[in-house]
Amino acid sequence: MTDWIGMAEDVASQLQADAADRDRANLPPTAEVELLRACGLLAADDEVTGAVTRIVSAADASIGHLIGYHYLHLWRAKLFDNPAASDRMRADPSWFWAGVSNPLDAALSLTPEGDGFVVDGRKTFATGASVADRLVVSATRTDSGEKLTFTVDAKQPGISYPSDWDNSGQRLTASGGVVFDKVAVDGRDVLGAQPADDVRLSLAALGFQLALTQVYVGIAAGALAQTAEYTRGSARPWFLSTVEKATDDPYILAGYGELVAQVEAVGLLTDKAEVSLRQATDAGNGLTPEQRANTALTISAAKVFATKVVNETTAKIFEFMGARATASKYGFDRFWRNARTLTLHDPVVYKAREVGAYFLTGEHPPFTGYS
Numbered sequence: 001m002t003d004w005i006g007m008a009e010d011v012a013s014q015l016q017a018d019a020a021d022r023d024r025a026n027l028p029p030t031a032e033v034e035l036l037r038a039c040g041l042l043a044a045d046d047e048v049t050g051a052v053t054r055i056v057s058a059a060d061a062s063i064g065h066l067i068g069y070h071y072l073h074l075w076r077a078k079l080f081d082n083p084a085a086s087d088r089m090r091a092d093p094s095w096f097w098a099g100v101s102n103p104l105d106a107a108l109s110l111t112p113e114g115d116g117f118v119v120d121g122r123k124t125f126a127t128g129a130s131v132a133d134r135l136v137v138s139a140t141r142t143d144s145g146e147k148l149t150f151t152v153d154a155k156q157p158g159i160s161y162p163s164d165w166d167n168s169g170q171r172l173t174a175s176g177g178v179v180f181d182k183v184a185v186d187g188r189d190v191l192g193a194q195p196a197d198d199v200r201l202s203l204a205a206l207g208f209q210l211a212l213t214q215v216y217v218g219i220a221a222g223a224l225a226q227t228a229e230y231t232r233g234s235a236r237p238w239f240l241s242t243v244e245k246a247t248d249d250p251y252i253l254a255g256y257g258e259l260v261a262q263v264e265a266v267g268l269l270t271d272k273a274e275v276s277l278r279q280a281t282d283a284g285n286g287l288t289p290e291q292r293a294n295t296a297l298t299i300s301a302a303k304v305f306a307t308k309v310v311n312e313t314t315a316k317i318f319e320f321m322g323a324r325a326t327a328s329k330y331g332f333d334r335f336w337r338n339a340r341t342l343t344l345h346d347p348v349v350y351k352a353r354e355v356g357a358y359f360l361t362g363e364h365p366p367f368t369g370y371s
Helices: 004-017 019-025 030-039 046-059 061-077 083-089 203-233 250-282 289-321 333-342 348-361
Strands: 097-100 108-113 116-123 134-141 147-153 178-185 190-193
Touching (some): 004 019, 004 046, 019 333, 030 061, 046 061, 061 083, 061 134, 061 203, 061 333, 083 147, 116 147, 147 178, 203 250, 203 289, 203 333, 289 333
Parallel strands (some): 097 134, 108 134
Antiparallel strands (some): 108 116, 116 178, 147 190
């Protein structure tokens, strides 16, 4: 039996060693993806992918984001009633998968041609696409307006990457755009259509939300772990504290204690959300709207809490380390930059509204690309 968790911890240890340096260098994550490929972690079992994402994210949020989405694309392919196409995605366990399916950017068109299609257009925010082996893409048919999801070779002629990702956080996610210029799509690689009212296929949006939440929890846990080392070895107590070590200061102890309690709590809630999504997936075509709603709201509750916890944790830690810890050589600011950038993926207030509406009125969250 493969020890996926031990493997993830080993990868995380390697990534943590130079995470600050790589963040400053701001280079495409080619070497990092090769690390994931070489160790075999890309082929982790579905049951552990959430835990692996969190462990890797604690060391490097960008790479945790990449592997979390990789797992997500392999999982969501199985939601379609096309096992042959889904199985082909796993033909080579070393392939790194990325997606091109920004829900608010319906910029790709599919034109039928022979037994397949030709795809044209430009998409934004395609995390990991430029360093991927294969892509999962969503586009709209020009003849019927139907939205289809399909796979293509990421290095296929006609696909280019503008390298336009230059944000303050998640620098190593290669989250720039993708351009398709008359790219051929084999009909056998079409996973299927995406009817807006399909309960089972609607789980894909929830999977994205849960993957992001795992990254949030990982960032918060990683920030605590790494800044605790600094506090133990380098932080100085305030002269009015009358203690000799920062770790004897009751305010620092209580401050860390509150953050640790929150991170532990949100981790448990996110674990509950993982179980809920797995059960909804296992329900297959028997998934009911009520079970789907419960799953969505458990994930939304976890995301609401995780957003609060990761943004508070990554800002608050500086109060326990002191001014010297803001030196660029430590790179502790990357935790806050990553958290602040990623938590703006979609407005969390709408997740809170969904949780509140269900609690007060029983209203189910709508089926959207984000809920």
